[in-house]
Amino acid sequence: MLKAFQSLPLKRGDFEIGSPAVNRPWIKLPLMFDPARLRSDIGAISSAAWVSHGSGDESLGEWNGVALRSKSGLSEDLAPWGAAEEFRDTPLSARCIQLQAAAEALKFEKRSVRLLRLHAASQTCEIRFPDLCMTRGEVRIHIPVITDEDVEIVVANRRVMPRPGEAWSIDFSQPHFIHNRSSNDCIYMVIDGVTNDWAIALLENAARNAMTETFEPAGVANLRAFREMVFEDAEIQAKLLDITDRRLFIQEVVRVGAQCGYAFYSAEVESALNQSKHDWLMRLVAI
Amino acid sequence: MNLVGWLPVRIAWREGGPRVEWTLMGTQRLLDPFFVQTVQRQMAKPFYQFFRRETSMEEMVAWTDANPGAPLRGMIFHMSRCGSTLIGQQLAALEMNIVASEPEPLDELLQIEHRLPDLPRATPVRWLRALVAAMGQPRNGEQAFYLKADCWHIHCLDLLRDAFPETPWIFLYRDPIEVMVSQMRMPAAWTVPSLLHPSMLRMNWTDWDPAELDVYRARALAKVCSAGLRGAQKAAGGLLVNYRELPEAMYGRLLNHFGLREEDVPAMRKVAQQDAKSPGSKFVSDESAKQTAAGGRLREVVANHILEIYGQLETERLARVEGRGC
Helix, strand or coil: CCCCCCCCCCCHHHCCCCCCCCCCCEEEEEEECCHHHHHHCHHHCCHHHCEECCCCCHHHCCEEEEEEEECCCCCCCCCCCCCHHHCEECHHHHHCHHHHHHHHCCCCCEEEEEEEEECCCEECCCECCCCCCHHHCEEEEEEEEECCCCEEEEECCEEECCCCCEEEEECCCCCEEEEECCCCCEEEEEEEEECCHHHHHHHHHHHHCCCCCCCCCHHHHHHHHHHHHHHCCHHHHHHHCCCCCHHHHHHHHHHHHHHCCCCCCHHHHHHHHHHHHHHHHHCCCCC | CCCCCEEEEEEEEECCEEEEEEEECCCCCCCCCCHHHHHHHHHCCHHHHHCCEEEEHHHHHHHHHHCCCCCEEEEEEECCCCCHHHHHHHHHCCCCEEEEECCHHHHHHHHHHHHCCCCCCHHHHHHHHHHHHHHCCCCCCCCEEEEECCHHHHHHHHHHHHHCCCCCEEEEECCHHHHHHHHHHCCCHHHCCCCCCHHHHCCCHHHCCHHHHHHHHHHHHHHHHHHHHHHHHHCCCEEEEEHHHCCHHHHCHHHHHCCCCHHHHHHHHHHHCECCCCCCCECCCCHHHHHHHCCHHHHHHHHHHCHHHHHHHHHHHHHHHHHHCC
16 A cells, blocks of 8 residues: 655765754663673873863862873873874773773774873862864763762753763763762773764664663563564454454453463553554555 | 575664565465555454564575475566556466465565665665565475566566576566556545655656646656566567457466466466456456547657657567567
8 A cells, every 4th residue: 555755764974973862962872781891991100191171270179080091192191182093092002901991892983092180079060161072072981980879060050970890972062061079089981982873873762761770571571572472473363353442452462461470460461552553554655 | 594484574764774564464365466465464454564573685595495495487567557456366377386476575676676786785685585585485385476566666677687597477467548547536645756756656746747747747757657568678588568468368478478277277278267456356357448438638648758768668579479489
């Protein structure tokens, strides 16, 4: 039959980098690194290696860093600006195996890779970097290595709470500041690179799932497993096949499911049935 | 995965690409004039809504590699309202045949292919073969499968021929006045651009003018006819058939073409006495009624847009019939 072309397949070539999925001020990415392993590399960095990254205003406290990849190839070079091909791994990167592996899991061309440390009771002043956003071809990923409940990261007036080992994309063209109100130093790995299809897909996926963590109810999972079983069980099919009454059908599915050891409620069956019907009707407007 | 008894009813475009939806057919045959009618009757029952099954395209490919189904013995292309449903019903009247008449998943697959011009040819070819094999699974010991396409699928002839180079095909057409009268009385969904994208008809959005619906139809039909003519001239295995030759052609030159036997004719004759689209009612010839109904405007539109290609089809068909003595 016939359909309208409402949902054209996405083609990479057509993708607009300025799409809403990519332009979110912050997205927690579907990547997770082992925080203990990341932390284990920090001891390999001598305290003398950390160089100041601060504004010079001592009242704000201490803000410093080291580079695993920089333009000069030196670990004290924290300047992130420049073309990707100008950047080189620093000698420190070879000693930070876990951190280096996390950076390599990000499949885009890297510019600088840095560890930034905000000391206890320190803060950065609010700033924005207008050039630093995906629409300009820049991607910046944050991976907290050590942090604390009392570290405030505020972007565009909202507090975000990245936890150790998580990866976040934060749009630093928005006004932002960090205030470490805790009594511990916190350390973030900051990876800059060049936007590519992989990065866009990662952010798109993240945007789709950008929601509070949720769980599939046991009944829904059981119902899905029951359906899979029925697909290949002619005997159960025969029991349900000819029921025309919707209420009765739902009751029977719950009953037969329970008999087979799959516990779910009629509300879950009804919801799944509605979804199937809706999906079937929608075939007329979109492939 | 065991898909015995399951029929693909939809190729759905999901986030990750195309997916196949299947319904449980058991031993039912596809006997309705259109594939969608059989499917819709199922979908009225909650079981079939609830237990539709989904696989990837490649799962369908793998499963049909192991379960090849009845061979595709014929493809029917047509310009709409010209007897293709009758041919489908005649073929389906024979118990050894499976007939899919304008199956939605075929169209969905061809539309997806059309919109992904970068797909290497081997991919849609593989998918088409798998879809045909899945639809053509013998559910009652059938031995041959026939596919009646939608009228715009003649534009995909090259691709379908790549997938099924051995399969004989026909392009069926009719006096455009009669086709246009039928479309005027009951326009097909494809004549509305928001229901079928104009590019599937090799038309543009700008070709559609609400004040001249008949011109859009006529031009689209002319393109269908022209693709049929080009196909017949270029590709092997094709026959041009005029509606006027039906149903007799089925017992004559189409019998061999579609691999049928003399003893199949009586059952097919019986079907020809009924109205193909409403089995149960008697067939009444409407050629003269449609000719009478055609007004001056309609004749003018036909003359401006389709008459020339219709003449060329007739010339080509008659030359072949005389040349080959069949």
